[in-house]
Amino acid sequence: MPRINDHFLKLAAGYLFPEIGRRVREFVASHPDADVIKMGIGDVTEPLPEACRVAMMKAIDDQAKHETFHGYGPEQGYAWLREAIVEHDYRARGCEVSADEVFVSDASKCDCANILDILGPNKIAVTDPVYPVYVDTNVMAGNTGPALNGGGYEGIVYLPLTEKNSFTATPPSEKVDVIYLCFPNNPTGATATKDQLQAWVNYANANDALIMFDAAYEAFITDDDLPRSIYEIPGARKCAIEFRSFSKNAGFTGTRCAFTVVPKDVMGTSATGEKVSLHKLWHRRQSTKFNSVSYIVQRGAEAVYTEAGRTQTRGLVSFYLENARIIRTALADAGYTVFGGEHAPYIWMKTPDGQGSWDYFDRLLNDANIVGTPGAGFGAAGEGYFRLSAFNSRANVERAMERIGSKLAV
């Protein structure tokens, strides 16, 4: 029999969303007539922007003719998409990123996980609560000890996101090698200011640490003074990798396209102390293990940057932000303490009367037939909080808020 990767056996209780799915299935089986509104998982509901659909249909036609047919593309993505990304997402905001530092992929989730291929054993810091992928992938890679009784894993440095620090963590006093940051934040919906990110970049450069900056929700930032990219911060090119996705701005969760920026200035060290470019390693990794994204989908992603595409994606983001505003207002009117939802599609609310977040999950499902995400599922410091997603139809959001107002007001 083959040996397995024993680190998988350390994974506690399974992934959060399968557990939510299990509870919802049980509830629906015993209440078949219940009209359940799902506000848990952060999946988009609105159709793809027209500009993207048209570009993909044209790309399908390209595949029908010898002269325009595309077989295997470059593993790092087509130059025209990488150029469009650099021009609109980086140069337009004064960031120094070159097209060959952009690696197109099919998912930020996969990139966040796969990047560990090019790193050795490292001391990891994550925020608590946290997007679970950062933690579980490090468990799988053997960067942690066993699961701890009180939640979390031995060997990981947890940086609590609290009301007191406005849900933006501050750098630890100890030295870590890799720090995962996500702003606008999933799950709390908090954003970080330039000064806050500068403190992280300064810490990383002073401690030879690497920042994994997840900007999956940057399109939801409406205040121009807030940074959308870590590369808006001086010094970040030396210490940060950035993950971005078309999933949430352009509704690509089922279409699949994302990208990762690995600047040529970011270095790691080998076992012998030699400095090695992470860009070179990631290039090598992707060339060997990845064939990039289909020509058709990359054409769809390119269309996000056309004038029509930009207008349409802005429309999508505004739609979800209006949902978020409705949720925030309704919850506050119902007596809840709410955070986030201003520059993010997530609303982070305090559970009433200090109720446990899984208890509140069950109560919300049973009394109002609404599915949300328990804060404790994102980490121990998420206990006592609850996340609602603004990715939904307007009608569902309004119905859900009416139910909370009438059945679960505090």
Ligand code: PLP
């Ligand atoms: N990063 C964060 C913080 C997310 O919340 C998500 C999806 O919910 C992702 C990355 C995944 O993006 P993708 O669809 O590109 O895998």
